[in-house]
Structures are given as structure tokens and as C-alpha cells.
Amino acid sequence: MQIIQCKVEKVEALTNTIKRVVLIPEHSLNFVAGQYLQVVMGKDDKRPFSIANAPRKDGTIELHIGAEPGNHYSGQVIEKMLKDKSIQVEGGLGKACLSQTDTQATILLAGGTGFSYVYSILQQILSQPLQAPVILYWGTRTLNDMYAFEELTTLANQHPLFTFIPVIETPEQDWAGKTGWVHKAVLEDIADLSTYQVFVAGRFEMAKVVRDDFTKQGLQMSNLFGDAYAFI
Structure with missing residues (x-):
């Protein structure tokens, strides 16, 4: 699975505990609606988050990350994004995604x-x-x-x-x-x-x-x- 460097374009509050993150990948991230990515925090530390958008023409990726007080798992990801202004991600992952032929x-x-x-x-x-x-x-x-x-x-x-x-x-x-x-x-x-x-x-x-x-x-x-x- 390819690891892609992303610019952190935006981190904004959706609620008091949920952040909306917009990433601009260096290269296109291939995924389908319903898949997720992993944020690479270290060699053996990859943290999964659902991709909150369908594929876009501009290639941007949106995440909705719950980072309530005490949630270090997600909070550390937000901190790294704000500090480094970039992040590595791996995706798209997961098989619980939408079939393009679904009419049910x-x-x-x-x-x-x-x-x-x-x-x-x-x-x-x-x-x-x-x-x-x-x-x-x-x-x-x-x-x-x-x-x-x-x-x-x-x-x-x-x-x-x-x-x-x-x-x-x-x-x-x-x-x-x-x-x-x-x-x-x-x-x-x-x-x-x-x-x-x-x-x-x-x-x-x-x-x-x-x-x-x-x-x-x-x-x-x-x-x-x-x-x-x-x-x-």
C-alpha cells in the first residue's frame, strides 16, 4: 500500500470535540466511498480514520476526527497535523465500501x-x-x-x-x-x-x-x- 505525503490544508472545529481536517495529497489517493486511510505516526504506529468524502476532482481528502479531552489516540494526530502542517497517510483501505452498481x-x-x-x-x-x-x-x-x-x-x-x-x-x-x-x-x-x-x-x-x-x-x-x- 502506497504511503502519500499530504499537506494539512485546514483543521477546524465541527463541535467542541470534533475536528474537520482537509488534506491535499502530493499524489492522488485512490479510494472509493466508504474506505478509510491510516495516518502514519511512526514506523509501527498507523492510526485509521474513515475518509469523510467521496472521491473529488481536486483530490482533497476530508477527515472528521473526534478528539475529546483524554483521547490521546486522536489528539496526538491533531497535534502532529497542527505542528508539522503535513502528514503521511496510507489508503484507501477497507472492504465495507459502496459498489458502483448498487440500486438497492x-x-x-x-x-x-x-x-x-x-x-x-x-x-x-x-x-x-x-x-x-x-x-x-x-x-x-x-x-x-x-x-x-x-x-x-x-x-x-x-x-x-x-x-x-x-x-x-x-x-x-x-x-x-x-x-x-x-x-x-x-x-x-x-x-x-x-x-x-x-x-x-x-x-x-x-x-x-x-x-x-x-x-x-x-x-x-x-x-x-x-x-x-x-x-x-
């Missing part, structure tokens, strides 16, 4: 910063006229953590076959939407998952529960995608 009804399911994975896939899907329904369920602790809420609401208004369903774990009193665990919102909404393909990103614990509960509700294992399933 699709559920994109994300918990927290797992959104960056499904966001890449969504951008690719929406680059062409939709042929089947696409539903994005995104679960966060609070509405303030859902940094792309307005953008996704706008996209849902622009694309009749695309639906955005936010799920808030600890909502404010005036929140009228869905609450609780994001995967349970799917199970409540869709009784039969046999005709869907599902892309999921979040904590490993969530991915395991999704696999167990969604297959009980008709989802075929061959239609379930997520990087976590290479490990659990």
Missing part, C-alpha cells in the same frame, strides 16, 4: 463520529439520480453533536428518495424527533429488512448488536457492511 434500498446507520463513513457513501450515492430509497439514521448524544443536521435536512428536501432521521440520546425538552439508541429506531420503523442493504459505523458494541438484531428482522448478512465486521 439502502440504510446508512451511524453512531457519533461514525457519521464520516456513511457521509462518504451518501455523497457518492447522491452524485447520481437515486434509483431506490436511501435512509440515513444518525445517533448522537445531543443535537449539538449532530454537526451536519442542517445540511442533511436540506439534502432530504432536495432528494425525494432520501430520508434523514436524527436520533438523540439525551434530548432537550423541545425535541420532537426520535430518542434513544439509533439502531432501535431502525427496528421500530422497518419491520422487514430483507430488501435492504445496510452500512453501519460506530462503536464495535453497536455494530455487534446491529448484526444480531437486524438479521433477526430479515436482513441478509451479505447485505450488511461495516469495517467493524472484519474484527467482531
Whole structure:
């Protein structure tokens, strides 16, 4: 796998704990929507992050990195980017990516910063006229953590076959939407998952529960995608 030097074009806050990073690679990084890269911190230290965009004509790469206090794993990556203004990356990696021939009804399911994975896939899907329904369920602790809420609401208004369903774990009193665990919102909404393909990103614990509960509700294992399933 080729290692590519990237200029750190931008590091900006999406929330109090999540940074948006824009990289300009020295040479084109070949990847497809849903793949990830590894930031090279040292010879034996490579740290994976989902690529938060579909391939772009200008070749730029976007990452959404959660770097809350105490998260040294991600925090050290942000510190290095800010200090060195460049970084080495390795990618695209992962097999839980979007097939260019997909015309099946699709559920994109994300918990927290797992959104960056499904966001890449969504951008690719929406680059062409939709042929089947696409539903994005995104679960966060609070509405303030859902940094792309307005953008996704706008996209849902622009694309009749695309639906955005936010799920808030600890909502404010005036929140009228869905609450609780994001995967349970799917199970409540869709009784039969046999005709869907599902892309999921979040904590490993969530991915395991999704696999167990969604297959009980008709989802075929061959239609379930997520990087976590290479490990659990």
C-alpha cells in the first residue's frame, strides 16, 4: 500500500470535540466511498480514520476526527497535523465500501463520529439520480453533536428518495424527533429488512448488536457492511 505525503490544508472545529481536517495529497489517493486511510505516526504506529468524502476532482481528502479531552489516540494526530502542517497517510483501505452498481434500498446507520463513513457513501450515492430509497439514521448524544443536521435536512428536501432521521440520546425538552439508541429506531420503523442493504459505523458494541438484531428482522448478512465486521 502506497504511503502519500499530504499537506494539512485546514483543521477546524465541527463541535467542541470534533475536528474537520482537509488534506491535499502530493499524489492522488485512490479510494472509493466508504474506505478509510491510516495516518502514519511512526514506523509501527498507523492510526485509521474513515475518509469523510467521496472521491473529488481536486483530490482533497476530508477527515472528521473526534478528539475529546483524554483521547490521546486522536489528539496526538491533531497535534502532529497542527505542528508539522503535513502528514503521511496510507489508503484507501477497507472492504465495507459502496459498489458502483448498487440500486438497492439502502440504510446508512451511524453512531457519533461514525457519521464520516456513511457521509462518504451518501455523497457518492447522491452524485447520481437515486434509483431506490436511501435512509440515513444518525445517533448522537445531543443535537449539538449532530454537526451536519442542517445540511442533511436540506439534502432530504432536495432528494425525494432520501430520508434523514436524527436520533438523540439525551434530548432537550423541545425535541420532537426520535430518542434513544439509533439502531432501535431502525427496528421500530422497518419491520422487514430483507430488501435492504445496510452500512453501519460506530462503536464495535453497536455494530455487534446491529448484526444480531437486524438479521433477526430479515436482513441478509451479505447485505450488511461495516469495517467493524472484519474484527467482531
